[in-house]
Structures are given as C-alpha cells and as structure tokens.
Amino acid sequence: MIRGWDAVYYRELLILKRRFPKMLVSISVSPLLYLLAFSYAMGNQVRIEGHTYLEFLIPGLVAMSSMTRAFAIGSEINVARFYWHIFEEFQAAPICEIAYVLGEVLAGITRAFLSVGVILILGLLFGVVLSCNYLFWIAIFLNSFVFSSLAVGLAMVVKSHADQAMLTNFVITPMAFLGGTFFPVARLPLWAQKVLFYLPLTHASKAIREASYGNLPDVFSYLLLAFIGCFFIFMSIYCVKTARE
Amino acid sequence: MIRIEDLYKSYNNFHALKGINLHIAKGELFAYLGPNGAGKTTTIRILTGLARLTSGNAYLNGFHIEQEKRKAKEQSGVVPQLINLDQELTVFENLDIHGRLFQMRAKERGKKIHKLLGYVELDQRKDNLVKQLSGGMKRRLVIARALIHSPRILFLDEPTVGLDANIRRRIWALIKKIQQSGTTIFLTTHYIEEAEFLAERVAFLNEGRIVAIDTPQRLMSGQGTWAIDRVDDDDIKTVYFKAREEAKQFIAMQQESFTLRRVNLEDAFLALTGKKVK
Numbered sequence: 001m002i003r004g005w006d007a008v009y010y011r012e013l014l015i016l017k018r019r020f021p022k023m024l025v026s027i028s029v030s031p032l033l034y035l036l037a038f039s040y041a042m043g044n045q046v047r048i049e050g051h052t053y054l055e056f057l058i059p060g061l062v063a064m065s066s067m068t069r070a071f072a073i074g075s076e077i078n079v080a081r082f083y084w085h086i087f088e089e090f091q092a093a094p095i096c097e098i099a100y101v102l103g104e105v106l107a108g109i110t111r112a113f114l115s116v117g118v119i120l121i122l123g124l125l126f127g128v129v130l131s132c133n134y135l136f137w138i139a140i141f142l143n144s145f146v147f148s149s150l151a152v153g154l155a156m157v158v159k160s161h162a163d164q165a166m167l168t169n170f171v172i173t174p175m176a177f178l179g180g181t182f183f184p185v186a187r188l189p190l191w192a193q194k195v196l197f198y199l200p201l202t203h204a205s206k207a208i209r210e211a212s213y214g215n216l217p218d219v220f221s222y223l224l225l226a227f228i229g230c231f232f233i234f235m236s237i238y239c240v241k242t243a244r245e
Numbered sequence: 246m247i248r249i250e251d252l253y254k255s256y257n258n259f260h261a262l263k264g265i266n267l268h269i270a271k272g273e274l275f276a277y278l279g280p281n282g283a284g285k286t287t288t289i290r291i292l293t294g295l296a297r298l299t300s301g302n303a304y305l306n307g308f309h310i311e312q313e314k315r316k317a318k319e320q321s322g323v324v325p326q327l328i329n330l331d332q333e334l335t336v337f338e339n340l341d342i343h344g345r346l347f348q349m350r351a352k353e354r355g356k357k358i359h360k361l362l363g364y365v366e367l368d369q370r371k372d373n374l375v376k377q378l379s380g381g382m383k384r385r386l387v388i389a390r391a392l393i394h395s396p397r398i399l400f401l402d403e404p405t406v407g408l409d410a411n412i413r414r415r416i417w418a419l420i421k422k423i424q425q426s427g428t429t430i431f432l433t434t435h436y437i438e439e440a441e442f443l444a445e446r447v448a449f450l451n452e453g454r455i456v457a458i459d460t461p462q463r464l465m466s467g468q469g470t471w472a473i474d475r476v477d478d479d480d481i482k483t484v485y486f487k488a489r490e491e492a493k494q495f496i497a498m499q500q501e502s503f504t505l506r507r508v509n510l511e512d513a514f515l516a517l518t519g520k521k522v523k
Binding site: 003011084096 | 293294295296297315316318325327331332333334338342343345346347348
C-alpha cells in the first residue's frame with residue numbers, strides 16, 4: 001500500500017546531502033543572531049519561570065526552527081512541481097498518494113531534526129545545557145510532523161511560487177512570533193491566550209520547554225499535536241489525489 | 246497493447262478530446278500527429294496517469310488505466326515533453342530513484358542502469374550532475390529513465406522538440422533501436438519528417454478528434470506523389486501530381502521558378518483538415 005515511500009524519501013535525502021554545507025550555514029544564521037542579540041540584551045538578569053532568558057529562549061527556538069524547517073519542505077515540493085516538473089515522475093510511477101506524502105513528510109521531519117541539532121550545539125556554545133530526554137524529542141517529532149504534513153498538502157493547493165511565499169508569510173511568521181518562542185503566552189491578555197491556545201506551535205513550545213527543563217509536560221499538548229498532524233496528513237493525501245490534472 | 250475506447254476529456258467547458266478510439270498492437274511504433282492544442286499531450290497524460298479521463302476506457306496491456314492504475318502504470322515508461330530530471334542529482338542517482346519508484350531490487354537496478362547508460366551512450370557521464378549535461382544528453386537520459394523498469398509500452402511526448410537536426414537523428418535511431426527490442430511505442434509529434442521516418446502507422450489528430458489512421462504511405466498517397474508549392478496572395482498554394490513528368494510539364498508552362506518535392510504527411514493532414522500540422 002505504501003511501497004515507494006522510500007524512493008521519495010531517498011531523493012530528498014540525496015538533495016539534502018548535496019546542499020548540506022549551504023543548508024547548515026542557512027539554518028545556523030537566524031538562531032545564532034537571536035542568541036547573540038538576546039544574550040547581550042538580556043544577559044542573565046532577566047529570569048522567566050525561574051530560568052535565565054537563554055534557557056527560556058533556546059527551547060522556543062527549537063520549536064520555531066523545527067516548525068519552519070519542516071514547513072520548508074513545501075517550498076521544495078513547489079519548486080520540484082512547477083519548475084522542474086519532477087512531481088509528474090511520481091504521478092506516473094506505480095506508487096499511491098500515501099507513499100508520496102509519507103516520503104515528503106519524513107523528509108520535512110529530517111530537516112527539522114537537523115535544525116534542532118544545530119540549535120542545541122549553538123546553545124552549548126552559549127553555555128545552555130538542556131535536558132534532551134525522550135519527551136523532548138517526541139515533542140519535536142510531533143511538531144515537525146504537524147508542519148511537514150501541512151506543508152505537503154498546501155504545496156498541492158498552491159498554484160505558483162508566489163502563493164507559497166505568501167503562505168509562509170501568513171501562516172508561519174505570525175505563529176513563530178506568537179507561539180511562545182520569545183515570551184510566555186501567559187503574559188498576553190486573556191483573549192490573546194485563548195486565540196493562541198489553538199495554534200500548534202503554542203503547545204509544541206510549551207511541551208518542548210517543559211521537557212527540556214526536566215519537567216513532565218502536559219499530555220494534552222502531545223495528543224493535540226498528534227491529532228492535528230494526523231488531520232493534516234489525511235488532508236495532504238486528499239490534496240495529492242486532487243492534484244492529478 | 247494499447248486500447249482506447251471512446252475517450253473524452255473536458256476541462257470546464259473546453260472539450261480537449263472528443264471520442265478517441267485506438268488500438269495499437271504489440272511492438273508497433275505508432276505516431277500521433279497534430280498541431281499544438283490538438284489533444285496529443287492530453288491523451289498521453291491520461292494514459293500515463295497524470296490526468297483523469299472524463300469518460301471512456303483505456304487499457305495498457307489489458308490493464309484499465311483507472312481501475313487497475315498501479316498495474317497499468319507498471320506497463321509503461323514516459324518521456325515527457327518537458328525534461329523533468331533532478332538537475333542537482335547525478336545521472337546515476339536520477340536513474341536509481343526511478344528504479345526504486347518501480348520497486349526494483351538494488352542489484353537489478355545497478356545492472357539495468359549500467360546497461361542503459363551504455364545503450365544511450367552516457368556511460369562516461371554516470372557521475373555527472375544532470376545540470377552539466379547538454380540538451381541532447383538530457384533527452385537521452387530521460388529515455389533511459391523511462392526504460393529502466395523494462396516497460397512494454399513507451400510513451401514519447403514530442404521527444405525531439407527543441408533539439409538540433411543532428412541530435413534529433415540520433416534520438417530517432419535510439420527510438421528505432423528500442424522498438425526493435427519489442428517495445429510498443431506511442432509517439433506524439435508535430436514534426437512531419439519524424440512521423441514519416443519512424444512510424445508504422447500514424448493517426449491525425451485535429452481539435453480532439455482522430456481524422457485519419459493509416460500507414461504514412463497510404464495517408465500520403467491520397468494526394469498524389471509530387472507537389473509544387475506556389476506563393477499566392479501571402480499564402481502558399483500546393484498543386485499535386487501523380488507523376489513527376491506531369492509536375493515537370495506544369496513547371497515548364499509557368500514563368501516563375503518552383504520547387505518540386507515529394508508529397509509528405511503535412512499535405513495529407515492539410516487535405517483532411519484544411520490546417521497545417523506545424
């Protein structure tokens with residue numbers, strides 16, 4: 001039923017391998033700038049929830065970066081589809097839509113994990129050691145699963161590169177800033193907290209942060225992310241089916 | 246090998262295909278000839294699973310293209326009009342991914358890639374990135390890719406479009422070689438000489454309908470054997486003759502100079518549709 005997913009994933013891995021040095025620089029720049037800016041601006045004086053600001057920030061950056069890198073698979077699909085017409089090769093192959101979606105979603109998750117690795121190394125350079133337990137990794141997996149699945153579906157719906165960029169601006173950028181990356185959502189007005197409660201990144205940041213502090217995160221966040229991820233993956237399969245024209 | 250029954254395709258209110266019926270035998274090299282927008286690519290897209298049919302039926306080696314989609318796809322290889330290779334990957338990697346998509350085992354893939362690269366004369370380029378290849382090499386690589394899973398049917402959608410005359414002839418030789426190995430070939434083209442040189446049978450497609458199917462010789466013979474083109478009020482009028490002597494006598498009676506040429510498929514298409522293929 002899902003045979004062929006490995007070919008789709010393997011292709012993405014080869015591209016990743018070829019671009020790895022450039023990609024490594026690219027995924028290091030933003031977190032490095034945030035860490036430099038905030039470590040100088042805040043120092044160790046500012047404490048949030050009993051932790052230094054950098055200890056608060058790094059799990060937030062992990063959540064944000066895993067989201068943006070997983071979502072970026074949509075741009076890759078977009079280029080492959082509209083510019084190189086490679087999507088047609090998959091459509092003409094004897095593989096089902098689930099296999100294609102699975103291969104691309106896993107590629108998005110792989111990219112997300114790479115970016116997390118970079119942030120953790122940068123964090124160490126800034127003297128921040130997080131507790132990278134299994135709950136931490138599960139939260140990252142679910143977060144990247146959600147956004148990678150969403151990206152695959154949206155990449156089938158958009159009609160051009162410009163639409164893809166617009167989606168990133170309207171979906172990802174606001175979430176990155178409001179989803180608990182840079183400040184606790186609890187400090188916002190109640191109405192804003194209610195709105196942000198529905199964003200997956202809010203739950204991902206919360207779960208990743210709690211796990212990295214060595215606390216037990218809220219199970220609800222994990223369940224919600226898993227539910228949203230499954231919903232998006234079904235949506236993506238449907239979108240790939242309807243993209244056949 | 247390929248059977249199409251009453252195939253229709255509509256996009257909103259536009260009818261791209263209006264009842265196509267075809268039967269292409271095993272090992273045949275069949276050309277689908279028509280001007281741009283006639284429905285050639287739409288037919289190939291439907292047969293290869295890239296587009297849905299609106300109504301009708303189509304079978305590849307006995308497998309229905311919608312009801313037995315996976316089996317039908319396994320029967321065919323596709324060379325699309327636009328080169329859709331991974332430019333950032335090597336020649337080998339492009340072929341390897343395609344083999345994986347068709348669930349070929351590693352050993353089998355390796356052997357087949359080696360054989361095919363020799364076949365399309367790209368064995369020295371195995372580790373080159375695709376973006377480093379010339380247009381003709383890329384086209385040969387796409388053909389090799391379409392053959393990696395040993396398909397029984399090969400769809401070639403305008404395989405020589407944009408290539409210069411020399412490279413085009415090399416591709417023709419390659420297509421002939423593939424046919425000789427027993428593969429059924431469905432070729433779309435708007436190059437008259439390509440269809441004449443390669444095809445055993447030709448279908449003329451005009452505005453979504455097949456207007457004639459026959460061997461190139463029979464299609465052309467309806468017009469005579471020789472033709473003279475003359476410019477008449479910004480248009481080219483063609484006069485046809487059964488015998489060369491007859492045509493020469495006609496030229497002798499004219500004051501202007503004319504070029505005598507053999508009748509081609511374009512003449513047959515023009516006679517049937519009132520349009521040129523190109």
